[in-house]
Amino acid sequence: MTPATRWLLTGGGGQLATAFENLLDGEVLVAREESLDLRDAVAVAAAVRSFRPDIVLHTAAYTDVDGAERDERTAYAVNALGTRHIVAALHGTHAQVVSFSSDYVFDGRKGAPYVEHDEPAPLNAYGRTKLAQERETLAWLHGTVIRTAWLFSATGGNFVKTILAAARERAAARPAQPLRVVDDQVGSPTYAGHLAAAVVEALRDGLGPGIYHMAGGGACSWCELAREVVALAGLRVAVEPLTTEQAGRPAARPAYSALTTERAVPQPPCWQDGVAAVMDELLDRP
Ligand SMILES: NC(=O)c1ccc[n+]([C@@H]2O[C@H](COP(=O)([O-])OP(=O)(O)OC[C@H]3O[C@@H](n4cnc5c(N)ncnc54)[C@H](OP(=O)(O)O)[C@@H]3O)[C@@H](O)[C@H]2O)c1
Numbered sequence: 001m002t003p004a005t006r007w008l009l010t011g012g013g014g015q016l017a018t019a020f021e022n023l024l025d026g027e028v029l030v031a032r033e034e035s036l037d038l039r040d041a042v043a044v045a046a047a048v049r050s051f052r053p054d055i056v057l058h059t060a061a062y063t064d065v066d067g068a069e070r071d072e073r074t075a076y077a078v079n080a081l082g083t084r085h086i087v088a089a090l091h092g093t094h095a096q097v098v099s100f101s102s103d104y105v106f107d108g109r110k111g112a113p114y115v116e117h118d119e120p121a122p123l124n125a126y127g128r129t130k131l132a133q134e135r136e137t138l139a140w141l142h143g144t145v146i147r148t149a150w151l152f153s154a155t156g157g158n159f160v161k162t163i164l165a166a167a168r169e170r171a172a173a174r175p176a177q178p179l180r181v182v183d184d185q186v187g188s189p190t191y192a193g194h195l196a197a198a199v200v201e202a203l204r205d206g207l208g209p210g211i212y213h214m215a216g217g218g219a220c221s222w223c224e225l226a227r228e229v230v231a232l233a234g235l236r237v238a239v240e241p242l243t244t245e246q247a248g249r250p251a252a253r254p255a256y257s258a259l260t261t262e263r264a265v266p267q268p269p270c271w272q273d274g275v276a277a278v279m280d281e282l283l284d285r286p
Contacts, residue, residue, distance in 0.1 A: 001055065001203045002026075008053035010038065010086070011060030015153040016100065019196035020057055029053070033060065038082030048089035055203065056086055058099045061133070065104065068126035069251040075125060080132035087140045096144060096209075098199065099137035102130045103149035103187055103215070108254025113188075113219065115262040116147075116211045124251040134211070142209055146199060149215040149259050150225075152274070153192035154281040163226045164233055164282060171235045179230070183223035183241030188215035188258045191274030198266040205266070212263055216271035219258035228272060232279040 005026040011017040012032035021030060029051045036047050038060055048056075061079050062068060068075035083099055090097065104127035105120035122128045137143040152160040163179070170177045198214050199207075220228075227239045244253065261267065268274065279285075 001206075006052060006054045008048065008051055008056045010036075010056065010058045013156075014059055014063075015151055015156045015158060015192045016059040016196060017057075018155040019153060019192040020059065020200075022193075023196055023200050031060070038085060039077045041081075041085040041088065044082075044085040045089040048086065052093070053095050056090070056095060056097045057199075058083065058086060058097055058137075061100070062126075062129065065124065065126040065253070066250045068129060069124060072125035072129065075129040076132060079129040080136055083133045083136040087136060087143070090140065090142075094142060096142040097137055097140055098144045098146060098203070098207075099133060101134050101145050101147045102127065103147060103257035103259050104254065105131045105134065105147065106254055106257050108185075108256045111256055113258040113260035114213070115260060116213055117262070123254055126251060138209070138211070140209075144207060144209050145211045147211065147213050147215075147259060148190050148195055149257065150187045150189040151192050151195070152189065152278055154278055155192070159189075159222065159225065160229055160275065160278055161282070163229045167226075167230045167233060167235045167237045167239075170237045176237055178238040178240045179226060180240045180242040180246075181223040181226040182244055182247050183221045184244050184255060185253055186219050186221050186256045186258060187254075188217070188219050189225050189271040189274060190214075190216040190268055191271075191277050193277060194268035194274050198268050201266045207265065210263075212265050213259040213261040214265060214267060215259040216268050216274045218270045218272070219256075220271060225271070225275070228275045229279065232276060233283065
């Protein structure tokens with residue numbers, strides 16, 4: 001990676017791509033779905049060959065976990081085949097592909113934070129398509145997979161923003177009404193800005209091919225994450241625990257999918273620092 005590095009950034013407009021856009025030096029081509037649908041192999045080949053990237057930061061994905069349960073075919077077409085199209089277009093070059101995967105490739109039964117060599121066993125369709133994406137990425141000699149988790153940022157839709165909006169509504173109701181949030185799923189919430197910075201630092205240090213875990217340090221449940229958001233927003237709303245069964249979502253989710261690493265790679269700060277950073281942005285605090 002040099003000041004002249006040519007970056008192809010897929011997933012433009014998404015949480016992670018927006019965080020990267022703010023950090024990258026050099027020539028950056030931001031690919032958005034409306035101008036480059038990764039399911040179109042011919043269009044992907046044409047875009048890659050004309051831009052000639054040194055590094056593809058492949059953040060684009062079908063990320064709707066419950067939607068994938070209803071339509072796995074579409075999720076697979078974007079996540080696995082889209083990645084295959086990028087890799088195929090790079091044949092004959094030395095370009096690196098950095099692809100982003102998920103804690104949802106694990107079944108959550110380990111009961112301790114997952115490391116890179118733990119065996120994936122996805123519980124849901126989204127996780128299966130992300131595992132397939134990993135395999136497509138690693139089929140490339142210069143393929144790097146970064147598994148992350150529970151991403152949030154000031155851009156786009158995510159759990160933190162949903163909770164903030166819901167808590168404001170409940171706080172305004174008379175009497176104020178509680179929020180009920182799932183408390184029996186634990187993971188590693190990750191601020192997209194922190195992840196992007198850790199990835200750029202890792203690439204500067206020469207991050208090679210293979211699998212790496214990079215997620216916010218520590219672990220918490222969705223309920224604990226919601227309580228942190230409500231507290232930092234200064235809202236007087238009770239956040240009460242809900243079980244996964246009571247939530248009744250279409251896709252099964254792992255009960256414990258915190259990530260940690262056994263590799264020497266930069267890591268995002270702890271999840272509480274990530275929430276503080278995004279809340280400063282969302283509440284427009286300097
Ligand atoms: N979000 C999380 O909690 C989480 C957790 C673990 C891992 N990850 C992984 O981290 C990466 C980044 O996630 P994110 O939260 O930044 O995702 P995001 O905000 O949902 O952004 C994904 C982007 O991909 C684009 N996209 C979807 N289908 C496409 C297609 N057919 N062709 C081209 N672009 C397409 C979307 O465009 P449209 O909006 O126009 O559809 C969107 O801009 C993904 O690989 C995701 O699977 C995310």
